[in-house]
Amino acid sequence: LRHLTARQKELGSDLDRLRRQRTVMHGRSCELTAELRRSEDELSAGDTEHAQLRTGLVATETELSGLAAKLKADQATLDRERQKQLELMQQASAAQQRIAHLNSQRDAANSAAITASQRLDQCVSDTVSAQSEVLRRQAAVDAVLGEVATLDSRVREVRDRQQQLIAEQERLQQQLREQREDRSARQSQQAVLEDLERRQEGFGIGVKEILSRAQSSDYAPWNSILGSVADLLEADLDEAAILEVALGARAQLIVVRELTPLIEYLNSGASRLSGRVGFVEVGSGEWGVGSEDTSSAHQTSLSILPTPHSPLPTQPGVIKRADQLASLKSGLPGLAETLLGTTWVVDTLDTALRLANGDGRGCRFVTLQGELLEDDGTLFAGTVRSESALLTRRSELRRLKNDLLRLDRTIADGERQLADASQSLKGVERVIDTATSEKQELADRLAHARSDVTAQRQNVERIGRERDTILAEAARFESLASELVLQIDQAQREWEWFDDNLASLRDSFTALEAEVAEHDTRRAEFLQQQVDQRLLLATHEERMQGLRSTVVRLQEEQRQRDEQFDEAERRLQTSATQMRHLNLQLLNTNAELWELQLLDEQFAAEVAAILADKDRLRTQKSSFAEEEARLRAARRELADRLHANEIAARDARHQLQVCAERIEEEYQMTLDEVVASGASAFAKWREESGEWRVGSGEQAEASEQSTSNVATLNLATTDESVRHSVLHTPHSPLPTPHFTDVRPELEERVNRLRRKLKMMGSVNTDSLKDLDELDGRYQHLSSQLQDLEEAKATLEEIIRQINGESQRMFLETFEAIRQQFQLLFRKMFGGGEGDIILEDHNDVLDCGIDVVARPPGKELRSISLLSGGEKTMTAVALLMAIFRSKPSPFCILDEVDAALDEANVERYSGVVREFKTATQFIMITHNKRSMQIGDILYGVTMEQSGVSKRMSVRFEDVSEDGHFRISPAPGSNAA
Numbered sequence: 001l002r003h004l005t006a007r008q009k010e011l012g013s014d015l016d017r018l019r020r021q022r023t024v025m026h027g028r029s030c031e032l033t034a035e036l037r038r039s040e041d042e043l044s045a046g047d048t049e050h051a052q053l054r055t056g057l058v059a060t061e062t063e064l065s066g067l068a069a070k071l072k073a074d075q076a077t078l079d080r081e082r083q084k085q086l087e088l089m090q091q092a093s094a095a096q097q098r099i100a101h102l103n104s105q106r107d108a109a110n111s112a113a114i115t116a117s118q119r120l121d122q123c124v125s126d127t128v129s130a131q132s133e134v135l136r137r138q139a140a141v142d143a144v145l146g147e148v149a150t151l152d153s154r155v156r157e158v159r160d161r162q163q164q165l166i167a168e169q170e171r172l173q174q175q176l177r178e179q180r181e182d183r184s185a186r187q188s189q190q191a192v193l194e195d196l197e198r199r200q201e202g203f204g205i206g207v208k209e210i211l212s213r214a215q216s217s218d219y220a221p222w223n224s225i226l227g228s229v230a231d232l233l234e235a236d237l238d239e240a241a242i243l244e245v246a247l248g249a250r251a252q253l254i255v256v257r258e259l260t261p262l263i264e265y266l267n268s269g270a271s272r273l274s275g276r277v278g279f280v281e282v283g284s285g286e287w288g289v290g291s292e293d294t295s296s297a298h299q300t301s302l303s304i305l306p307t308p309h310s311p312l313p314t315q316p317g318v319i320k321r322a323d324q325l326a327s328l329k330s331g332l333p334g335l336a337e338t339l340l341g342t343t344w345v346v347d348t349l350d351t352a353l354r355l356a357n358g359d360g361r362g363c364r365f366v367t368l369q370g371e372l373l374e375d376d377g378t379l380f381a382g383t384v385r386s387e388s389a390l391l392t393r394r395s396e397l398r399r400l401k402n403d404l405l406r407l408d409r410t411i412a413d414g415e416r417q418l419a420d421a422s423q424s425l426k427g428v429e430r431v432i433d434t435a436t437s438e439k440q441e442l443a444d445r446l447a448h449a450r451s452d453v454t455a456q457r458q459n460v461e462r463i464g465r466e467r468d469t470i471l472a473e474a475a476r477f478e479s480l481a482s483e484l485v486l487q488i489d490q491a492q493r494e495w496e497w498f499d500d501n502l503a504s505l506r507d508s509f510t511a512l513e514a515e516v517a518e519h520d521t522r523r524a525e526f527l528q529q530q531v532d533q534r535l536l537l538a539t540h541e542e543r544m545q546g547l548r549s550t551v552v553r554l555q556e557e558q559r560q561r562d563e564q565f566d567e568a569e570r571r572l573q574t575s576a577t578q579m580r581h582l583n584l585q586l587l588n589t590n591a592e593l594w595e596l597q598l599l600d601e602q603f604a605a606e607v608a609a610i611l612a613d614k615d616r617l618r619t620q621k622s623s624f625a626e627e628e629a630r631l632r633a634a635r636r637e638l639a640d641r642l643h644a645n646e647i648a649a650r651d652a653r654h655q656l657q658v659c660a661e662r663i664e665e666e667y668q669m670t671l672d673e674v675v676a677s678g679a680s681a682f683a684k685w686r687e688e689s690g691e692w693r694v695g696s697g698e699q700a701e702a703s704e705q706s707t708s709n710v711a712t713l714n715l716a717t718t719d720e721s722v723r724h725s726v727l728h729t730p731h732s733p734l735p736t737p738h739f740t741d742v743r744p745e746l747e748e749r750v751n752r753l754r755r756k757l758k759m760m761g762s763v764n765t766d767s768l769k770d771l772d773e774l775d776g777r778y779q780h781l782s783s784q785l786q787d788l789e790e791a792k793a794t795l796e797e798i799i800r801q802i803n804g805e806s807q808r809m810f811l812e813t814f815e816a817i818r819q820q821f822q823l824l825f826r827k828m829f830g831g832g833e834g835d836i837i838l839e840d841h842n843d844v845l846d847c848g849i850d851v852v853a854r855p856p857g858k859e860l861r862s863i864s865l866l867s868g869g870e871k872t873m874t875a876v877a878l879l880m881a882i883f884r885s886k887p888s889p890f891c892i893l894d895e896v897d898a899a900l901d902e903a904n905v906e907r908y909s910g911v912v913r914e915f916k917t918a919t920q921f922i923m924i925t926h927n928k929r930s931m932q933i934g935d936i937l938y939g940v941t942m943e944q945s946g947v948s949k950r951m952s953v954r955f956e957d958v959s960e961d962g963h964f965r966i967s968p969a970p971g972s973n974a975a
Contacts, residue, residue, distance in 0.1 A: 004585060004586045008582050008583065012579070015572065015576065018568055018571055018575060019572065022565065022569065029565065032558045033558065035554055036551065036554040036555065036558060039554060040551055043548060046543060046547060047544065050540050050541065053537045057530070057534060060526065060530050061530060064527065064530055067519065067523050071523055074516045075516055077512060078509075078513065081509050081512060085502065088498055088502050089502060092495055095495040096495055099488060099492060099495070102484050103488065105480070105484055106485065106488075109478075109484070110481060112473065113473075113478060116470045116471075116473045119470050120470045120471065123464075123466050126463045127463045127464065127467070130463060133456045134453060134457055134460060137449060137452045137456060140452075141446065141449040141450055144442060144445050144446040144449055148446060151438060151439050151442060158428060158431050159432065161428055162425065162432060165421060165425040165428055168421050169425060172417055172421060173418065176418060179407055179410055179414065180801060183404060183411065184801065186407070187404065189396075189400060190401070193393055193397045197394070197397065202252075202389065202390045203228070204252055204277070205275040206276055207228060210225065210277055214227075220261040221265045224262070225254055225256050226256065226257065228254055228255065229247065229250055229251050229252070229253045229335070229339060230251045230390035230394070233326040233335070233391065234326065234327055234391070234394065234398075235326050235395060239325045240391045240392040240395040240396075242345060242370070243326055243391055244389050245366050245371075245380075246325070246364070246372070247339065248372065249278070250280075251390050253279065253280045253339070254280070255279075255282060256281055256282070259279060259281045262279060280338065311359050312355065312359060312360050312363070315359065316351075317346050317348065317351030318344055318345075318346055318351070319345040319368075320345050321340070321341070321343070322345055322364075322366060323337050323340035323343070325340075325345070326340070342364055343365070344360065344364070345365075345366050345367075345368070346365050346366070347367065347368055348369075349367050349369070349379075351367075352365035352367055352373045363375060370382075681746050682739055682742065685745070685746060803845060806845060810844055810845065811844060814836075814838070814844075814849075817836070817878075817881045818835065818881075820881035821834060821835070821878055821881035822834060824877040824881050825853065825874065827907065827910070827911055828873045828876060828877045828904075828907055828911060829856055829873060830856060832853070833853075833854040834853045835851075835852050835853075836849055837850045838850075851878065853866060853870065853874045869899040869900050872898075873907075876908060879891075880915060883915060883918075887919060888919055889920060890922065891915075891919050891920070892922045892923075892924075893921060893923045895924050895926070897930050898925075898926070905927055905929045906929060909929055909932070916933075934955065935954065935956070936952055936953070936954050936955070937952065937953045937954075937955065
């Protein structure tokens with residue numbers, strides 16, 4: 001009520017404020033209209049003045065263009081004359097240099113002719129000595145060639161044998177590789193099928209639940225479940241697909257011995273199956289179906305046994321009845337006939353349709369192509385999903401196991417053949433290596449001899465060429481000297497002509513420079529005039545632009561004022577409407593307040609009664625807690641006593657076992673053997689002391705029972721049979737000595753005897769027997785060691801294959817992720833370069849992976865040197881690259897965009913939006929841009945202190961103006 005009253009006052013003040021605001025806005029709108037008219041008049045006058053200034057500037061630019069064209073022509077003429085003068089100067093200088101060069105060449109040619117005559121005499125004498133040396137060394141080369149030919153024929157024979165062995169080895173290796181790849185592929189296929197079998201893919205959720213209960217429970221009705229139809233039937237792989245189509249949904253029926261316990265369980269209401277499940281009773285031909293919600297259950301009886309005398313087998317196109325495709329894993333007579341008695345396998349769909357309308361009315365038909373025609377005329381076609389093909393999958397799994405056994409045997413034979421071929425090849429290679437080394441020595445000798453011959457022949461040829469060269473040079477030098485004299489005279493005449501032309505060019509060049517300077521001065525004056533006019537025009541344009549901006553601004557302000565005035569008018573009307581509604585609500589609230597006060601008095605009386613009951617229950621709880629504490633203390637005391645007794649009993653058993661082990665270890669006798677021997681240290685002592693005479697058996701037995709607490713050599717055993725050993729000792733009237741009186745003496749005697757045994761040393765009378773046992777043990781261990789070594793070699797080969805396959809799969813996945821990462825990195829950063837690099841390409845399975853990134857405008861660096869936002873963007877790009885190579889149905893992003901700015905959040909949102917079709921994202925974020933890409937927004941609010949409430953909003957339920965769309969009530973008509 002106070003809230004409504006305050007709200008009424010607030011709305012009243014808002015109404016007054018809005019009325020004042022409307023008056024102020026009307027006055028400002030009138031002022032803006034007057035200012036807008038003034039600005040438009042000034043803009044019209046400025047346009048006229050701007051047109052006049054532009055006309056004057058165009059005339060000045062026309063005059064300047066004509067002068068610039070004339071100046072350009074004069075400047076071109078001057079440049080041509082200057083270039084011509086420069087060329088003449090270069091030609092004159094070149095002529096002078098040529099004269100000097102020709103003089104130096106003439107002097108060099110004269111001196112070279114004299115030197116060539118001296119070298120010619122030396123070449124003649126060197127030619128004679130070199131020819132005699134060539135003949136001597138050619139004889140040595142012929143001898144080495146004969147030895148090389150003999151060795152080559154022997155090497156060719158051995159290499160032919162090597163090629164044969166290599167071809168055989170490569171054939172065996174290729175065959176082994178193909179067989180191993182085939183085995184690896186079949187093992188992978190087997191693993192996939194076994195995984196599908198283990199996860200019971202293809203079964204409904206309810207069927208999986210029923211089969212799981214049947215395996216883990218021995219109580220009714222689960223102990224009457226034999227399994228599913230797919231578990232109990234099997235077929236050949238070629239016929240499994242047809243049988244799968246024939247069974248259809250019946251493959252998931254649960255086979256039970258009897259339906260009665262199951263029906264009672266379903267009728268009890270305790271069932272809570274996760275899906276719809278069908279049941280079939282063995283031998284009855286009836287099957288039931290449990291409802292999906294399992295609140296109640298029902299079953300439907302359906303007789304599907306075949307007609308005894310059916311004419312269908314004799315019809316054309318009929319292959320066999322479908323139950324003949326299946327065989328039973330265990331003795332369940334009638335199961336296949338019950339399910340498939342009215343299902344027939346035919347060749348084509350036309351045959352099925354013909355029989356369904358004729359003699360086969362009421363039967364089901366399956367074609368060899370997999371079409372199924374039901375008894376009611378329903379036709380099913382298309383392929384069966386591989387994960388739901390239960391019988392086909394299991395038939396294929398059986399065939400794979402048989403193929404793998406066959407491949408293992410074949411691979412083992414191939415490995416033995418390959419080992420034999422490798423040994424033969426190694427022997428041939430040793431022979432080839434020996435022959436190759438001998439051939440290499442001969443080749444070295446032959447190469448050395450041939451190089452000597454070749455060197456001498458080259459020396460003879462060199463000397464001959466040198467002699468010819470010297471003769472040619474002498475003739476050339478003589479002709480060159482005469483030519484140089486003529487060239488020197490011609491160059492002198494050319495230099496004089498160049499000097500005369502340079503003098504005439506200098507005069508014309510001076511006149512052209514004066515004319516160009518005059519034109520340049522006039523052009524500078526026109527340019528200054530043009531700059532002044534353009535400056536004035538720019539100033540005027542700037543003023544005109546300001547006036548246009550002012551007009552546009554005033555028009556925009558006028559439009560905004562009109563909109564604000566309309567908004568204020570709308571808000572004023574809205575506030576008046578709210579005021580009327582608020583007054584009505586205030587009256588309703590006062591009436592409800594009085595009603596709530598009456599209810600409050602009633603609830604206060606009920607609370608007082610509840611508090612009294614609470615105090616009484618608290619008192620009872622205290623008494624029960626005290627009683628519970630007393631009983632727990634008594635229980636702990638009894639448990640402690642029981643534990644102490646168990647420890648004492650365990651110690652006694654341990655002591656007895658230790659004593660028995662010591663007797664067997666020291667004397668190689670068990671307690672039973674000691675008792676049977678009748679030996680007693682105490683009896684022996686009495687015989688030696690002569691204190692006893694022969695008496696009755698009863699007196700001796702009584703005396704022995706009273707004194708034989710320990711009667712064995714151990715003196716510490718507690719065996720009952722030893723303590724009651726019967727001793728035949730003589731009777732004596734002297735007092736009977738007690739065992740405790742003579743125990744120290746007996747223990748000293750036993751210790752003395754033990755020391756003597758140790759001094760004697762161990763004498764093993766069973767050495768030969770031990771030797772035979774050790775030899776047999778050695779043979780057994782040797783065979784086991786051999787088996788272990790073979791198993792080790794097999795395991796190493798398997799590990800190598802696994803490593804090779806793992807490396808291949810890793811490199812393929814790594815390359816795919818790398819390509820996607822490079823693409824997504826450029827999308828996330830809007831450019832740049834990112835890459836993932838293996839640290840060691842030779843050990844890809846154990847090496848690390850380095851992530852390098854180069855954001856736009858930065859150098860390439862490791863991810864550890866990037867900023868927080870750059871690390872986040874790089875990590876998201878890598879995660880999305882992994883998702884793109886192997887998509888995942890779900891992904892949780894926990895405040896990934898916390899370190900990103902607005903531009904990066906936009907690119908990050910765009911990348912996430914691309915993956916929405918294949919992956920469902922659960923994103924935790926505080927960024928509004930990231931929230932915009934979602935479909936549903938979940939939030940937690942606290943309407944009351946300490947009470948949290950979860951809220952969800954679908955973006956499709958929110959309109960463009962931010963309001964929720966109100967869905968029409970069911971059954972209402974649209975307006």
